[in-house]
Amino acid sequence: AFPAAGDHRASEFAEPPQNLPDYNDSPGQFFSSKQHLEPHGTFFRKWYVQSLLAHLDRMLLAAHRALRSSSSSSSSPCATAETVAVSVKISGVHWFAQDMDARPAEMCTGYDATGGFYEDVARRLAKAGATFNFTCVEMWDGNQRWGARSAPEMLVQEVICACRAHGVAFAGENAIENYARAPLRQIVRTYELARDVAHAVTFLRLGSKMLTPRNQISVARLIHHMSRL
Numbered sequence: 001a002f003p004a005a006g007d008h009r010a011s012e013f014a015e016p017p018q019n020l021p022d023y024n025d026s027p028g029q030f031f032s033s034k035q036h037l038e039p040h041g042t043f044f045r046k047w048y049v050q051s052l053l054a055h056l057d058r059m060l061l062a063a064h065r066a067l068r069s070s071s072s073s074s075s076s077p078c079a080t081a082e083t084v085a086v087s088v089k090i091s092g093v094h095w096f097a098q099d100m101d102a103r104p105a106e107m108c109t110g111y112d113a114t115g116g117f118y119e120d121v122a123r124r125l126a127k128a129g130a131t132f133n134f135t136c137v138e139m140w141d142g143n144q145r146w147g148a149r150s151a152p153e154m155l156v157q158e159v160i161c162a163c164r165a166h167g168v169a170f171a172g173e174n175a176i177e178n179y180a181r182a183p184l185r186q187i188v189r190t191y192e193l194a195r196d197v198a199h200a201v202t203f204l205r206l207g208s209k210m211l212t213p214r215n216q217i218s219v220a221r222l223i224h225h226m227s228r229l
Contacts, residue, residue: 013043020108027096027104036102048110053120056088060128087131087171087200090121090159094136094144097151113158122162130168131199134159137172137190138183153186160194169199177204179218188225195229 017040021028035041067084095105103113111117125132136152144150156172163170172190174183191198203222209215 013040017041017044021104027099027102031099031102031104031107036104036107045107045112045115049112049115049117049120052110053124056121056124059088060086060124060130063130064128085131086128087133088121088125089133089135090118092134092136092152092155092175094139094150094152094155096149097155098149118159118162119165122159122166122168125168126166131171132159132163132168133171133173133202135173136175137201138174138176138178138187140186143182153190156190157193160190160197163194163197168197170194170197171200171202173202174204177209179210179215181218184218184222184225187222188229191226191229198229201226 017030017035019028019030019033019035021030030036030041036045063086067086090111091109093106093109093111097103097106097113101114103111106113106117122132134156137156139152139156141151141153144152152175160170162168172187172194174187176183178184187201187203191201203219210219
């Protein structure tokens with residue numbers, strides 16, 4: 001519920017801020033006029049982030065309870081199952097990430113990147129012994145539409161740095177099924193930079209498109225390069 005029960009500002013901010021952009025809008029007045037930094041915007045932003053982090057904590061606890069092995073003595077909540085590794089998928093919201101003052105697309109998702117959201121996630125995953133699973137590892141900043149101010153490559157590196165800082169394993173996946181040489185090279189390049197924290201990579205997706213002879217060659221080439229890292 002919005003706002004959180006017991007918050008001393010609950011009666012003052014009983015509704016989300018006005019002028020928020022709609023789905024597929026540009027950031028709009030809420031961000032251009034810095035309303036996200038005013039008391040109402042700040043309250044909403046912090047409530048949104050804390051709600052997501054609290055949900056993450058609940059899901060990690062649920063995984064621990066579901067997968068717990070009675071024979072394990074490990075103190076890491078998600079490392080207690082002998083044969084099951086837990087990873088947490090965090091979506092790559094890379095649009096308008098070049099707007100370093102607000103990171104509006106992420107903020108509208110509850111990912112307050114300007115407030116250290118990915119660090120907070122990594123810190124929780126480290127405590128739980130879980131893997132940080134992120135997307136868009138095949139994308140790079142120079143290949144995005146200018147108007148979207150997208151920065152997927154920068155965002156992936158930010159997540160890798162958070163994993164490195166907190167000793168969390170990094171797992172990535174592609175956002176778009178693409179068998180061209182450039183995005184496959186970008187996957188390899190990403191994992192070269194993440195070599196010390198890299199745990200796994202997922203290539204989407206197994207189906208008729210992947211199984212064409214031409215694309216099987218591309219996938220085999222990717223596997224060959226990844227195996228040499």
